[in-house]
Amino acid sequence: MTSEELLQIAEEANADREASDFEVNVCVALGCLSQHSDKLKDTLTAEAAAASPRTGKRCHVRGTGCMGLCAAGPLVRVGSAADAGAQTLYAGVREGDVKALIESLGGKPVERLTAHLDQYFRGQIPIVLENSGYIDPEKIDEYIGRDGYQALIKALTEMSPQTVIEQISKSGLRGRGGGGYPTGLKWSTVAKAVGAQKYVICNADEGDPGAFMDRSVLESDPQRVIEGMAIAGYAVGASKGYIYVRAEYPLAVTRMTSSLRDARRRGLLGNNICGTTFAFDIEIRLGAGAFVCGEETALIASIEGLRGQPRPRPPYPAVSGLWGSPTLINNVETFANVAPIIRKGAEWYASIGTEKSKGTKVFALTGKITNTGLVEIPMGMPLREIIFGIGGGVPNGRKFKAVQTGGPSGGCIPEEHLDLPISYEALIDVGSMMGSGGMIVMDDTSCMVNVARFFMEFCMTESCGKCIPCRAGTAQMYQLLTKICDGKASHADLDLLIDLCDVVKNTSLCGLGMTAPNPVLSTLRYFKHEYMEHIDHQHCRAGVCACGSKPLSELSQAEVPA
């Protein structure tokens, strides 16, 4: 495969696309698929074929990846094949709407189905998700048609591994798995490490509950991840890659498996890629349901066929990782950013975002929010704009209480910090963290003590048991939180809880334990009054805890802050 051949494939794919007068794009990612969008697609195909001889127009029905707004599915985008930007997005399309939808092609859009979502898409900058919803994820040529694999060929034929790493460093890209470690620095450490065999691992063990960005990227645009990994392999000198995917994501596994096969067939994986001496191939490894395997050393242990338990670092995987070889581990979203950076240049990427956090971040906006779905926003956008602008605010007239980011390692951010511009540092300053990108909005029907207990239960059951602070500490903290929820705790219990947070945070072996106290610490920081109400008055203002909710008249007003 040479640059010219790639361009030819791209031209053919686009000519194919434009040969149709209209196109109908149906989302067949998990969210819409759960509402039988695959059957909807078949019906649309049949209806379009039946209408074609009558209208004399050709219509192409395509199954695509995620269009973002999962709650409003099944989503269908229709319009002129030549101008994807001017297409109409329909939400909640049912089988009964198919006829009207096909007949409307070339005429006025069907008003009752039209999704009025300008607000949702305003302010979003799609980089990682640029192809999501526009290409058929199972067709490599459609990816190539949208500039796919140009970055790989550019890197292999025009750039040295050193220049590739320089570009990634200059772009300011940081690890999107949550830690925010500079990607360029990680790559250069692996590149410098000595070893005959090096590995590239893609961490797709998205265990963080409430987050589904990686699943969506794998299901909607799998080739992008493969291209990013291949470029990384070239940059660090690795010839072998692994994608470690959760077994809970069967659709992502299927699409990734077929995408790897297509990439091999096109000569974009394997030996002598693009006529150079560079060889690289990727294998899939299935996770088996252990949250701790998101930690890099635990993930490596799992690929080696062992229990997924972390080990002390150093040595870091960059020096001694998989089977003792230098290993580069990055998250799905990090790899998904690589190709655009190489294609469009580091300066372009670095021009988006804040001083220390560059580019965009994909968030899964869920919970008590009107527009639930996947958003990609530039770093530096205030939380308020994401939640009340893009997200459309809290539904059912309820009051916003907190937004949870960072999953079980993160924290709850209250209203007063909503004007915070999103960046790695700013989120840590308010006691939360970026995490992999789950953003769960809570209203006044959620009890913050109960939420802290929920996360502690998660950490307790997911603790691998290797180090004592995490194994025993999370269990003790869970019991204390349960006592508070039940209205049976004393002030001494609260003090003990705070002490334990400190111990577990500072003495645990890996990230799971070190961050397990975060949900408690952040809710204590902003919602201490809720803890005190449970302890002093056996009162849960949200009415979800076992201690029950008391009428305000029974509580003295002075003791209950608003």
Place this chain on the structure above:
Amino acid sequence: MNLAPPPLPSDDKRWKIVNGTMRRHGFARHALIETLHTVQSSFGFLDDVAIRFVAQSLHVPLSQAFGVATFYNHFSLKPAGKHTCTICLGTACYIKGADRLMAEAEKRLKIKAGHTTPDGNISLMTARCVGACGRAPVILEDSELLGLVEPGVMLEQLERWAAHD
């Protein structure tokens, strides 16, 4: 060490699939998890015979094989019921009332999460986020994903399963 591979535990064809996975990985020790995945998907659970067979074939100590089989949530050591109702307990689902769904299901089936009804008909399981948070709360009825689930809808399905007994 050149030990001959053990004979297949029985003439059940599924053992050949399991053997195929191990052969594809050259009977390397690190194929343990991949092989257990194959056993789990072919047989539905890992029993003593299967774990011993895999451990022996891959020359992995039995302690390690059992260690791995019990460490990961995805592997089950008991057969599942005819039907499985899996309730997602991810954060988004929890905020949207998955705990109420769980309470209703436990009440209706008279079993705790992770167990199967005594007649072997329905298993009630939990999931740690299936990644369909946009449709929370979600449940899996057998392997079919259902979003925005109201307790009534779930209970109806449980009744239908119970009636087909």
